[in-house]
Amino acid sequence: MMNFEMPQFALAAPEIWLGVMVCVVLVADLFDRSGEARFAFWLTQLSLLAGVWLAFYTHWGDSGQTTFNGMVVSDSLAALLKAASAALAALTLAYSRDYLRDRGLLKGEFYLLALIATLGMFVMASASSLLVLYIGLELLSLSLYAMVALDRDNRVGSEAAMKYFILGALASGMLLYGMSMIYGATGSLLIGEIMLAASGGENALLLAFGMTFALVGVAFKFGAAPFHMWVPDVYQGAPTAVTAFLGSAPKIAALALFLRLLAEGLGDLQAQWQVMAIILAVGSLAAGNLFALVQTNFKRMLAYSTVSHIGFLFLGLVAGSEEGYSAALFYAISYGIMAAGAFGMIILLSHKGFEAEQIEDLNGLNDRHSGYALVMLLLMFSMTGIPGTVGFYAKWLVLQALVEAGLVWLAVLAVLFAVIGAFYYLRVLKAVYFERVENPQPLVSSRGPRVVVAANGALILLLGLFPDTLIALCRAAFGL
Amino acid sequence: MLHGLPLLSLLIWLPIAGGVGILAVGREDADRARWLALAVAAAVMVASLGLWFGFERGTASMQFVERVTWIEAFGIDYYLGVDGISMPLIVLTAFATVLVVGAAWEVVRYKPAQYLAAFLIMEGIMIGVFSALDAILFYVFFEAMLIPMFLIIGIWGGPNRIYATLKFFLYTFLGSVMMLIALIYLRTEAGSFAIQDFYGLQLPLATQTLLFLAFLAAFAVKVPMFPVHTWLPDAHVEAPTGGSVILAAITLKIGGYGFLRFSLPITPEASMALDWLLIGLSLIAVVYIGLVAMVQEDLKKLIAYSSIAHMGFVTLGFFLIFRILGGSGSRDGALLALEGGMVQMISHGFVSAAMFLCVGVLYDRMHTRRIADYGGVANRMPVFAAFFVLFAMANAGLPGTSGFVGEFMVILASFQAGFWYAAIAALTLILGAAYSLWMIKRVVYGEVRNEQVEALTDITARERLLLGTLAVVVIFFGVYPAPLIDVMTPSLDALFRLVVPIL
Numbered sequence: 001m002m003n004f005e006m007p008q009f010a011l012a013a014p015e016i017w018l019g020v021m022v023c024v025v026l027v028a029d030l031f032d033r034s035g036e037a038r039f040a041f042w043l044t045q046l047s048l049l050a051g052v053w054l055a056f057y058t059h060w061g062d063s064g065q066t067t068f069n070g071m072v073v074s075d076s077l078a079a080l081l082k083a084a085s086a087a088l089a090a091l092t093l094a095y096s097r098d099y100l101r102d103r104g105l106l107k108g109e110f111y112l113l114a115l116i117a118t119l120g121m122f123v124m125a126s127a128s129s130l131l132v133l134y135i136g137l138e139l140l141s142l143s144l145y146a147m148v149a150l151d152r153d154n155r156v157g158s159e160a161a162m163k164y165f166i167l168g169a170l171a172s173g174m175l176l177y178g179m180s181m182i183y184g185a186t187g188s189l190l191i192g193e194i195m196l197a198a199s200g201g202e203n204a205l206l207l208a209f210g211m212t213f214a215l216v217g218v219a220f221k222f223g224a225a226p227f228h229m230w231v232p233d234v235y236q237g238a239p240t241a242v243t244a245f246l247g248s249a250p251k252i253a254a255l256a257l258f259l260r261l262l263a264e265g266l267g268d269l270q271a272q273w274q275v276m277a278i279i280l281a282v283g284s285l286a287a288g289n290l291f292a293l294v295q296t297n298f299k300r301m302l303a304y305s306t307v308s309h310i311g312f313l314f315l316g317l318v319a320g321s322e323e324g325y326s327a328a329l330f331y332a333i334s335y336g337i338m339a340a341g342a343f344g345m346i347i348l349l350s351h352k353g354f355e356a357e358q359i360e361d362l363n364g365l366n367d368r369h370s371g372y373a374l375v376m377l378l379l380m381f382s383m384t385g386i387p388g389t390v391g392f393y394a395k396w397l398v399l400q401a402l403v404e405a406g407l408v409w410l411a412v413l414a415v416l417f418a419v420i421g422a423f424y425y426l427r428v429l430k431a432v433y434f435e436r437v438e439n440p441q442p443l444v445s446s447r448g449p450r451v452v453v454a455a456n457g458a459l460i461l462l463l464g465l466f467p468d469t470l471i472a473l474c475r476a477a478f479g480l
Numbered sequence: 481m482l483h484g485l486p487l488l489s490l491l492i493w494l495p496i497a498g499g500v501g502i503l504a505v506g507r508e509d510a511d512r513a514r515w516l517a518l519a520v521a522a523a524v525m526v527a528s529l530g531l532w533f534g535f536e537r538g539t540a541s542m543q544f545v546e547r548v549t550w551i552e553a554f555g556i557d558y559y560l561g562v563d564g565i566s567m568p569l570i571v572l573t574a575f576a577t578v579l580v581v582g583a584a585w586e587v588v589r590y591k592p593a594q595y596l597a598a599f600l601i602m603e604g605i606m607i608g609v610f611s612a613l614d615a616i617l618f619y620v621f622f623e624a625m626l627i628p629m630f631l632i633i634g635i636w637g638g639p640n641r642i643y644a645t646l647k648f649f650l651y652t653f654l655g656s657v658m659m660l661i662a663l664i665y666l667r668t669e670a671g672s673f674a675i676q677d678f679y680g681l682q683l684p685l686a687t688q689t690l691l692f693l694a695f696l697a698a699f700a701v702k703v704p705m706f707p708v709h710t711w712l713p714d715a716h717v718e719a720p721t722g723g724s725v726i727l728a729a730i731t732l733k734i735g736g737y738g739f740l741r742f743s744l745p746i747t748p749e750a751s752m753a754l755d756w757l758l759i760g761l762s763l764i765a766v767v768y769i770g771l772v773a774m775v776q777e778d779l780k781k782l783i784a785y786s787s788i789a790h791m792g793f794v795t796l797g798f799f800l801i802f803r804i805l806g807g808s809g810s811r812d813g814a815l816l817a818l819e820g821g822m823v824q825m826i827s828h829g830f831v832s833a834a835m836f837l838c839v840g841v842l843y844d845r846m847h848t849r850r851i852a853d854y855g856g857v858a859n860r861m862p863v864f865a866a867f868f869v870l871f872a873m874a875n876a877g878l879p880g881t882s883g884f885v886g887e888f889m890v891i892l893a894s895f896q897a898g899f900w901y902a903a904i905a906a907l908t909l910i911l912g913a914a915y916s917l918w919m920i921k922r923v924v925y926g927e928v929r930n931e932q933v934e935a936l937t938d939i940t941a942r943e944r945l946l947l948g949t950l951a952v953v954v955i956f957f958g959v960y961p962a963p964l965i966d967v968m969t970p971s972l973d974a975l976f977r978l979v980v981p982i983l
Contacts, residue, residue, distance in 0.1 A: 366635075370507065370594065381627060384653075387620035388627065396616075396660070400554070403664045411664075415657035422653055426630070426646055430810050434634045434642050468551045 001153040008067040011074040012435050014054045014082055015126065018119040023114060029108030040108035041097060044115050048090040051118070055082035059126075061136030066128055070190050073128035080329065080477040081125035081256045087116045088249040088336040091456065095344040096241035098446045104151055105239060113243055118144035121253035127260055128191045130179045137175070137221070140253055141168050144246060152287075160237025167220070167230045175217025181210030182266075189332045191265040199268045211266050218262065222254045223281045224314060225287035228307045235303035239263040240350065240357070243299060244343035247306060247338035250314075259315060268338035270320045276412065277318045285417040292424045299357045301424060302342055305383060309422055312398055317412055319401040320480040327397035330474040334382075334463065336396040341379045341456040348449045350374065359428055364437035365444055372443065373432050375457035380425040382460050385418055390463035393471065398421060488544050491570065492608045495524050495577070495603060499600035502593050514585060516713070517596035518805055519904040521578045524603065525745060525928035528574035535567050537966055540974030542613065542676075543567075543762055547645070556673050559614040564971030565740055565822065566610040568964060569733055572829045573610070575953075576729040577603040580722035581947050583837055588636065588720065589845050595980060599722060602628040606730050610737065615663040615673045622657055622698075625731065629723070637718035645712075651711040655701035659742075662694035666746070677977055678746045688750035694759075695743045702735030703757075706765045709788045716784035724780065724782070728787050728832035732857040733825050736794045740822075744798065744979040751799065758799040763904050764791025770911035774918065779842070779849045782919055783835045786875060789908060790828045796905060797821025797890040801979070803897035809974075810896050817893035817970045819965055824886025826964060827874075831883050834871040834950040841943055842923075851922050855929030860936040865924045865941075874954050876916040877909050882957035894935030908914045 009016065021043065028039040059079035066073050093114055100106040127133040140189040145168065149161030183189055185207040186197035198207060216227065223231040235243050245473030262273055288308025295301035313335070316328030349356035349365075349372075356362070366373035382391035395418065464469060498520030536543060542561030549981035550558040562570065580599050588595045588905045605628070608621035626649055634645035663673070670677040683691070697895050712732075715887050744751050751758075765979050773785035798821045812980070841864060842857070843849055858865035874881035877888075887908065894902040928934050957964060 106620070189512075363596070366591075366594075370503070377631075385628060386623050388624040392620070392623070396664075399661060400664050400667075403661065404668055408661065410663065411661050415661060416654075418657060419650060419654045422650060423646070426649060430634065430642055431647070433631060434645075468553075471551060471553050471819075480553070 001276075005069070007069070008065075010102025011058065011062075011067040012066060012072050012126070013058045014051055015119065015122045017054055018047060018115065018122055022098055022112065022115050025112050026109065029112065032108060032384060036097075036101060037106050037108040037111060040111040041093070041368055044093060044111040045090055047115060048086045048093070048118060049120070051086040052083045052090075055079050055086065055122075057143075064477040070192065071129035071132045072126050073191075074126065077259065077477045078126040080473060081252055082122050084333045084336065085121040085125070085249040085252040086118055088252065088333075088340060089245065090116060091337070091452070092241075092244040092248050092340045092343070094452045095244055095340070095449050098448055099239070099241045099347045099350065103137065103239065110147065110150060110241075113143040113147050117147070117245075121249060121256070122259070124253050125256045127236060127256075130183065130189045130191070130194075130261075133257065133260060134172075134176060134179065137253075137257060140174065140250060141172065142223075144168075144250065147242045147245065148234060150242060151239050154239075156237040157239065160234045164230055164234045171217050171220030171227070172334060174213050174220065178210045178215075178217060181206055181213065183474035185210060185335065191260060193264040195267060198266055207266070207269065208272055211262070211269050211273055212276065214266075215273055215280075216259055218254065218258050219280050221257060222251070222310050222314075223307055224310045225283040228284065228287060230311075231307055232303040235299045235306070236297060236357070236467065240299070240343055240346050240355070244340055244347065247302070247339040247343060251310070251332050251336055255313070255328060259325060263317070272433050272438050274318055274320055277314055281311045281314035281318055281411075282413060284308060284314060285414065289417050289421045289424075292421070295424070296359055297357055298359045298362070298428070299343075300340070301359065301428075304340065304420065305424070308417065309383070311417075312395060315410060316398040316401055318410065319398075319407065320370050321401060321405055322480050323404060324401035326474040326478045326480060327394075327401045329477060330397050330471060332395040333470065333474070334390040337456065337459055337463070338379055338382050338391060341453065341460065342383075344377055344449060344453050344456055345372070345379065349443070352442070359431050362428060362431040363435040364440050365432040367436060370444045372453065375453055376432050377429060377459050378460050380429050382464070384422045384425045385440050388461070388464045390460050390467065392464065393467040397471070407459075421471075486546050487561065488607075489528060489533070489546055490558075491524060491527055491531070491574070492604045492611070494527070494604070495600040495607075497521055499597035499604070502597040502600065507593055510521055511597040513593035513596055514581075517600060518578075521574075521581045521603070525574045525578050528571045531562065531567060531573050533965065534783065535562070535564075538562070538970055542787055544611075545613075550614075554616075554667075554673065556616045557614050558617060558921045559674060561613045562611050564968040565975070566737065568822075568826055568967060569610045569730075569737060570607050572733070572826060573603060573606050573730050576725060576829065576833055578832060579837065579946055579950070580725050581698060581724065582942060583840060584720075584722050585942055587840070588722075590636065595632070595720075595722070598628040599623075599726065602632070602726060606734070609734055613675050615666070615675050615678070618675065619656070619660055619663060619865035622734070623653075628650060629727070629731065632723040632726075633715055633719045636720040639718070640714070641718040642712040647711045648715040651701050651708065654700040655708075658694040659698035666691065675741065678742075681746070683747070683751050683891045685753065687753075688747040689753065692743060692747040692754060694748035695738065695747070696900055699735040699738035699743065700761075702738065703787060703791045703795060704735065705761045706769060706788070706791070707761075709765070709769070712788060713781050713784045715781045716787075717778060721836060721843070724836040724840075725833045728783075728836060729829040732787065732791055733829060736798070736821065738827050739795065739798050745975055748979040751979070752802045753800045755799045758795055759803070759901070760916045761794040762796035763901075765789055766796065766905060766908045767911070770915065771910065772907060774911065774915040777851055779839045779851055779919070779923070780836070782851070782915060783832065783839065783875075786912065786915060787828070787832050789912070790824065790832070793890055793905070793908065794821045794824050795830075795888060797824065797886075797893065800890075800894055800897050800901065800978070801911050803901065804893060805980070807898055808896040811980075813893050813896035815969075815972060815976055816889055818976065819968065820886050820889025820893055822886075822968050822972065823882075823889060823961060823964060827882035827886050827954075827976045830954050830957070831871060831874045831949055832882075833949065834867075835875060836870045836955065837946060837950070838871060841939055845936055851919060853930070854923040854933060856924075856926045857936065858924045859928050860933060862936045863944065864939045864947075867951060868924060869920055870951055871954070872916040872920045874958070876913040880955065882961070884958060885961045887956045907946065913945045
């Protein structure tokens with residue numbers, strides 16, 4: 001006879017909250033007569049911000065209590081992953097309203113899908129079973145496919161969505177295939193039991209195969225080279241408001257996938273996945289930085305720069321220590337903030353019928369508005385990794401973990417690629433500051449994005465001067 | 481502590497806050513921005529004099545120390561302090577910034593508020609570099625310096641400014657990221673990021689060599705040493721006058737300072753093992769770059785190359801100490817070489833600033849830097865010509881000017897290392913005189929060459945004040961360098977003791 005134990009619902013409060021709010025938004029949107037998805041927007045933001053608080057309140061300080069028959073786990077890592085993804089989602093959505101309105105895309109569905117995607121990220125962050133992990137991932141991915149296709153009359157957008165969907169489905173298939181092998185080798189879906197079985201050393205070959213497929217799936221979701229082909233097309237083709245969302249919070253979710261599945265579950269196979277992760281990391285650094293050099297489209301350049309940042313983030317995972325994981329987490333969060341700002345900047349400079357997506361569209365920005373130019377300066381230097389901005393600490397923590405793990409040569413390689421990367425970020429600043437335009441047009445932009453862009457820039461500077469709290473949080477999530 | 485006031489923090493953050501303030505208020509009103517910038521720069525100058533006079537002579541310990549926890553997880557502190565090596569450089573920085581603000585007064589028309597703000601922020605960051613005693617804090621300031629300099633050259637520079645600023649940025653960035661890895665590695669050995677904890681680590685020679693090379697990558701580019709000097713002529717030529725002044729007077733010194741603060745005391749054995757490399761490169765800089773300077777047709781390029789040659793003297797002095805101890809074994813001789821290098825750094829700060837200001841004066845009137853476009857300037861600008869000749873003499877190392885003191889000390893010390901070191905180093909006196917005086921002959925003397933020169937007007941009261949102040953300083957330290965040497969001797973002596981036990 002099966003035992004039915006009442007699950008401890010309280011440990012899944014953030015997911016339950018978002019799930020309920022998805023229904024509320026769905027219904028509330030029906031009664032929205034404004035035609036501007038006002039209810040959906042504000043309710044979504046409210047749910048996300050409350051989700052940040054709830055994640056900390058529920059999980060912070062927990063030491064891995066499980067519920068739902070061991071399928072959902074509650075620990076500090078889950079708290080930080082959820083809080084970060086919800087906060088980044090809220091930040092990127094704050095940019096979206098005016099952009100979508102100008103293009104006739106401002107519908108409740110957008111916010112609803114974003115909320116469902118965030119729910120998927122929450123589920124992944126707390127998953128301690130392969131199935132839950134997969135459900136969370138699909139919840140996230142399917143919402144993202146739909147969001148990319150939001151502007152369905154746009155050919156480029158539809159093509160990007162199609163490409164994203166097919167490649168994403170393939171990646172999910174790979175992941176699922178790997179999971180099935182892991183299940184076959186260990187006889188369990190629960191991460192904790194997989195960990196025990198893997199350390200026993202039985203079925204090593206099958207497990208190694210499963211791990212490889214799973215890693216390929218993870219790399220696909222991250223967009224790490226050589227599985228990065230979808231990134232530039234999707235980033236360029238999707239409406240910028242969607243790209244902003246896509247480029248920030250889901251990276252946290254992909255990191256959650258890696259940490260739960262490979263670092264926790266298959267931690268004993270580290271010696272095997274470490275080599276593959278090195279290849280992924282170095283490949284991403286090389287491909288991302290070198291291809292970004294030749295881009296003229298700003299969105300596409302940012303896409304390749306994402307690939308290179310993922311490479312750097314993977315280096316933290318390569319270190320394979322708690323230090324390295326916390327460095328990767330810090331990297332993902334700070335990159336999310338930078339990416340949100342960069343795409344937010346594009347949104348701000350675009351207006352009805354005009355997408356400011358070429359680098360040359362930024363020419364003379366300093367003459368047009370010195371404040372925005374300053375934010376751009378902070379963003380680009382942060383991505384380069386110059387101190388005074390949060391991006392420096394992200395890179396430094398990863399290098400620190402690498403050197404402590406004895407991988408000095410990888411650290412040297414990473415900084416060499418960072419120098420190459422500096423060139424294309426500087427090219428953007430060249431357009432902003434050094435190119436002068438005849439009769440600079442003053443910028444007209446609405447108040448919403450303006451405030452958010454300023455706050456985003458201030459956040460990068462603030463974390464660049466006082467990174468202590470965020471570093472301490474990221475370390476505490478791994479018990480350091 | 482002598483004072484309750486956190487003087488170093490004030491020196492760092494006052495100009496940065498001032499710069500931000502200028503950005504906020506000066507967008508429309510250029511005059512307000514100018515006066516505000518001058519007020520801030522003057523206030524920092526006064527505060528730095530407080531540093532000079534409040535500094536306790538005769539001790540090598542760090543003074544004006546401030547230490548607050550900054551990043552707790554890694555034991556990184558906001559840790560500031562100065563000794564006799566860094567303190568004069570801070571005063572020099574404050575002084576140079578006042579000059580830059582003054583020199584920009586009517587000249588910079590495009591976005592003057594941003595120009596002045598960039599220099600004030602730059603000033604704060606550079607003072608931070610000189611006063612940081614925590615390696616990560618040092619690195620933060622060291623790298624952050626790139627941001628304002630990148631903008632200064634790129635926005636207000638000459639026709640080829642974009643190429644120059646990108647080259648400047650990427651060269652210096654490449655050098656410094658290597659240093660970051662070295663610093664991280666040192667922490668795993670020392671257990672903390674405090675620079676003084678890095679001293680006296682008993683590292684194997686192979687490790688030391690790698691660390692030394694990493695530091696060399698960072699500092700050699702900054703100094704700049706042959707063969708990584710090629711960014712400097714480009715950057716100097718394209719930078720606005722103020723940018724050239726700050727580059728020559730301060731940022732080059734950061735390379736020299738780095739050798740004293742990091743390379744020599746942290747990796748003494750590697751420094752000794754590789755001193756042939758540094759001495760060789762320095763001598764090449766002195767002789768070869770000196771010859772290159774001679775054939776330049778561009779005024780600024782000529783001074784830029786002469787800067788490289790002079791900085792070659794600095795590194796020569798720093799790394800000769802091993803040869804001197806190995807040669808004559810004279811401790812005093814080795815100390816003399818270190819002191820000579822330091823005095824040369826300070827003196828070059830004044831002299832090169834003055835030279836670039838002089839070129840700026842000419843450029844503002846003629847809008848050309850080609851030597852061939854000038855001739856007979858003295859006929860129309862007698863006062864200016866007097867200053868220009870004085871500074872050129874100082875650049876050539878004429879006795880009675882500050883340029884002489886440092887060069888003489890280094891040459892004197894190098895005799896104890898061996899005759900040929902001294903002989904080659906002394907060539908600089910000939911070469912320096914040759915390119916400086918030949919340039920003066922072509923620009924200042926002779927017949928009035930063309931109508932533009934005919935139409936020149938002599939320097940204004942503002943320019944007179946700037947150049948006059950510099951002339952006083954150059955002659956004062958040329959005649960009486962003792963105050964400067966007194967300040968730095970105890971610290972250099974302590975540094976020396978860190979390096980020497982290995983011998």
